[in-house]
Amino acid sequence: MSTHASHKKRTGLMDWLTTVDHKKIGILYLLSGGFFFLIGGLEAILMRIQLIKPENDFVSAEMFNQLLTMHGTTMIFLAAMPIIFAFMNAIVPLQIGARDVAFPYVNAVGFWLFFFGGVLLNMSWFLGGAPDAGWTAYAPLSTVSAGHGVDFYVLGLQIAGAGTLAGGINFLVTIINMRAPGMTFMRMPLFTWASFVTSGLILFAFPALTVGFFLLMFERVFGAHFFNADMGGNVLIWEHIFWIFGHPEVYILILPAFGIISEIVSTFSKKRLFGYSAMVFATVLIGFLGFMVWVHHMFTVGLGAVANSIFAVATMAIAIPTGVKIFNWIFTMWGGQIRFTAPMLFAVGFIPTFVMGGVTGVMLSVPAADYQYHDSYFVVAHFHYVIVGGLVLGLFAGLYYWYPRMFNRVLNDTLGKWNFWLFFIGFHLTFFPQHWLGLMGMPRRVFTYMSGQQLDTSNFVSTIGALLMGAGTIVLFINIIISASKKNIASADPWDGRTLEWAMPVPTPEYNFAQTPLVRGLDALYVEKTAGNGKMTPAEPVGEIHMPNGSILPFIMSVGMFISGFGFIYANWYAAGGGLGIVLITMFLRSVIDDHGYHIHKEEVEADIKGGRA
Amino acid sequence: MADHQQKSDKTVHRHEALQKKLALKEERKHHNVSFIMMILLTLVAFYAISSDKIGDSFAVMFILVLAVVQVFFQLYIWMHLSHKGHEFPIWGMASGILIAAITVASLMGMIWTS
Numbered sequence: 109m110s111t112h113a114s115h116k117k118r119t120g121l122m123d124w125l126t127t128v129d130h131k132k133i134g135i136l137y138l139l140s141g142g143f144f145f146l147i148g149g150l151e152a153i154l155m156r157i158q159l160i161k162p163e164n165d166f167v168s169a170e171m172f173n174q175l176l177t178m179h180g181t182t183m184i185f186l187a188a189m190p191i192i193f194a195f196m197n198a199i200v201p202l203q204i205g206a207r208d209v210a211f212p213y214v215n216a217v218g219f220w221l222f223f224f225g226g227v228l229l230n231m232s233w234f235l236g237g238a239p240d241a242g243w244t245a246y247a248p249l250s251t252v253s254a255g256h257g258v259d260f261y262v263l264g265l266q267i268a269g270a271g272t273l274a275g276g277i278n279f280l281v282t283i284i285n286m287r288a289p290g291m292t293f294m295r296m297p298l299f300t301w302a303s304f305v306t307s308g309l310i311l312f313a314f315p316a317l318t319v320g321f322f323l324l325m326f327e328r329v330f331g332a333h334f335f336n337a338d339m340g341g342n343v344l345i346w347e348h349i350f351w352i353f354g355h356p357e358v359y360i361l362i363l364p365a366f367g368i369i370s371e372i373v374s375t376f377s378k379k380r381l382f383g384y385s386a387m388v389f390a391t392v393l394i395g396f397l398g399f400m401v402w403v404h405h406m407f408t409v410g411l412g413a414v415a416n417s418i419f420a421v422a423t424m425a426i427a428i429p430t431g432v433k434i435f436n437w438i439f440t441m442w443g444g445q446i447r448f449t450a451p452m453l454f455a456v457g458f459i460p461t462f463v464m465g466g467v468t469g470v471m472l473s474v475p476a477a478d479y480q481y482h483d484s485y486f487v488v489a490h491f492h493y494v495i496v497g498g499l500v501l502g503l504f505a506g507l508y509y510w511y512p513r514m515f516n517r518v519l520n521d522t523l524g525k526w527n528f529w530l531f532f533i534g535f536h537l538t539f540f541p542q543h544w545l546g547l548m549g550m551p552r553r554v555f556t557y558m559s560g561q562q563l564d565t566s567n568f569v570s571t572i573g574a575l576l577m578g579a580g581t582i583v584l585f586i587n588i589i590i591s592a593s594k595k596n597i598a599s600a601d602p603w604d605g606r607t608l609e610w611a612m613p614v615p616t617p618e619y620n621f622a623q624t625p626l627v628r629g630l631d632a633l634y635v636e637k638t639a640g641n642g643k644m645t646p647a648e649p650v651g652e653i654h655m656p657n658g659s660i661l662p663f664i665m666s667v668g669m670f671i672s673g674f675g676f677i678y679a680n681w682y683a684a685g686g687g688l689g690i691v692l693i694t695m696f697l698r699s700v701i702d703d704h705g706y707h708i709h710k711e712e713v714e715a716d717i718k719g720g721r722a
Numbered sequence: 723m724a725d726h727q728q729k730s731d732k733t734v735h736r737h738e739a740l741q742k743k744l745a746l747k748e749e750r751k752h753h754n755v756s757f758i759m760m761i762l763l764t765l766v767a768f769y770a771i772s773s774d775k776i777g778d779s780f781a782v783m784f785i786l787v788l789a790v791v792q793v794f795f796q797l798y799i800w801m802h803l804s805h806k807g808h809e810f811p812i813w814g815m816a817s818g819i820l821i822a823a824i825t826v827a828s829l830m831g832m833i834w835t836s
Binding site: 280284308311312342344345348352396399400403411412415 | 810814817818821824825828829831832833
């Protein structure tokens with residue numbers, strides 16, 4: 109057994125910049141995703157203040173366009189996706205009994221690319237104006253938009269998207285190859301299943317976005333004419349490419365929330381998940397159908413009755429597997445010993461809210477009716493019901509549920525309930541009236557409206573709701589600060605958990621499992637609890653543990669991408685080439701430097717086990 | 723008895739080695755055949771385009787079919803997809819090809835035929 113002397117422990121800032129540990133990368137994703145969530149939320153509140161009364165002049169029309177574009181873009185790409193990746197990083201390796209993800213270094217590359225892509229996009233606020241062509245950046249609006257705003261959009265998201273793609277591939281390989289002995293596919297927890305399907309969707313959907321961004325970048329930076337009808341281009345190609353990516357993207361967002369809800373409903377009902385195999389099948393089916401429905405965003409484009417009908421039927425079909433999930437959650441709770449803790453409240457609030465978003469989704473899937481709803485506030489209400497009422501409630505639930513595992517503290521349950529009720533009531537106050545605003549004819553993406561059209565009251569109520577949602581989020585931050593200021597460490601298994609992530613002591617040892625556990629059934633930890641063991645049976649003797657070394661290269665590589673992004677935006681080829689040069693140099697260094705990692709000695713692991721630290 | 727056991731072990735061992743050798747020989751044959759076939763297919767493709775006797779539209783379809791055949795040679799003979807333990811790559815590629823095919827076909831139908 110060889111040992112590698114090269115390992116040196118880093119501390120402080122340097123530790124976080126060089127880490128390849130999935131638990132720390134999960135925390136980095138959560139912090140930066142949370143930061144962008146606050147920025148996106150602030151943009152939303154500014155928009156709602158502008159719309160609180162008719163003909164308001166709180167922000168200008170130009171500023172409103174930038175706010176709505178950046179709100180959508182930030183929330184989807186820089187808040188929701190990274191927070192999903194935060195939970196995937198922090199939890200999936202633990203749930204399958206692995207010591208880390210398959211490619212820890214690539215994991216760090218993925219995070220830093222996302223981070224610098226997000227920072228690049230938001231730099232636009234200080235450099236002459238943010239993108240203003242909507243989060244969908246439809247051509248030709250996006251190709252003729254003045255200033256550098258849309259350039260920041262294209263380059264920033266291109267860099268962040270590369271990071272996401274790397275992360276998706278990493279989790280596919282991790283889940284296929286790194287499962288503990290006995291952890292068959294049909295014993296995997298639902299969150300791991302959802303992460304697996306989501307990663308598959310990322311792998312197939314993001315390349316379409318990458319191609320689309322390259323076309324748009326060439327059009328704007330190098331004067332190409334892919335979307336210019338005067339020069340033989342076709343504006344529809346952008347819409348198709350964007351939604352070929354965009355529809356799978358919304359399932360990339362919602363499937364992990366389904367997974368989180370499944371874990372929480374099962375744990376707090378003290379029952380195994382009802383219809384586990386049907387849940388797995390529904391998850392896979394939703395993922396597959398997600399690629400067959402993109403045209404329902406384009407019903408009014410004029411693709412013809414046949415195309416519209418085919419995609420309408422495919423869209424309606426998705427309601428079936430989703431309905432299976434809803435019923436299975438309800439049946440899981442039925443007859444269970446339900447504990448209404450904060451995570452469970454969010455999960456229970458999620459179910460009816462998401463159903464409402466699903467019902468308006470089926471309404472929108474009828475092309476004839478969609479001609480009425482299209483580009484109205486009805487659509488805004490619909491997708492906020494599925495994304496905020498679905499995904500964000502799921503993420504809050506996951507945060508309260510896994511906070512003890514990630515940060516070794518339990519969040520205060522009373523404050524958590526305040527958070528839930530403020531956010532939940534605020535959410536419905538904000539978005540429920542928007543259904544009517546849409547049906548009464550208020551178009552989306554307008555910066556103001558006239559009085560005397562009966563739009564005043566609903567808009568006023570909507571703004572009050574948005575402020576309540578903000579208040580709910582502030583309660584969460586107070587809760588986090590209070591928990592951080594207290595000394596008491598959480599117990600290892602605060603919720604009477606069922607799955608493997610609760611089988612380790614807190615804080616989680618850096619090698620996760622001192623001995624890889626033997627999995628003997630679905631809900632692996634609960635199987636051992638009911639068998640009277642109370643802890644996992646090891647599948648191997650105590651031995652040396654091989655660990656990867658940290659590296660600063662992912663950070664430097666992403667800085668290189670960041671510099672080169674600036675270069676392309678301002679057509680400064682020295683900066684663009686120099687940035688890419690830094691990327692190539694770091695790639696070269698990564699290839700030639702032999703880094704075998706290091707070993708944690710058997711004696712250290714034994715000492716940890718004896719001391720209750722592993 | 724013990725002696726007998728040892729002897730049969732030996733035969734089993736020799737038998738296994740023989741099987742392995744045969745399998746290796748078979749594989750080498752596959753490699754050679756597919757190598758020659760791939761060169762031939764490439765030559766045929768070049769000829770189909772350079773010759774005036776074959777119409778352009780037919781030639782394009784024809785070399786696309788040849789390309790698909792080549793892809794299968796590449797994946798199954800040279801990248802060993804037929805061997806055990808490649809179920810996941812096959813699933814991944816098949817679902818990727820399916821999704822890409824549906825997407826491209828419907829896109830072409832909607833943008834370039836009407």
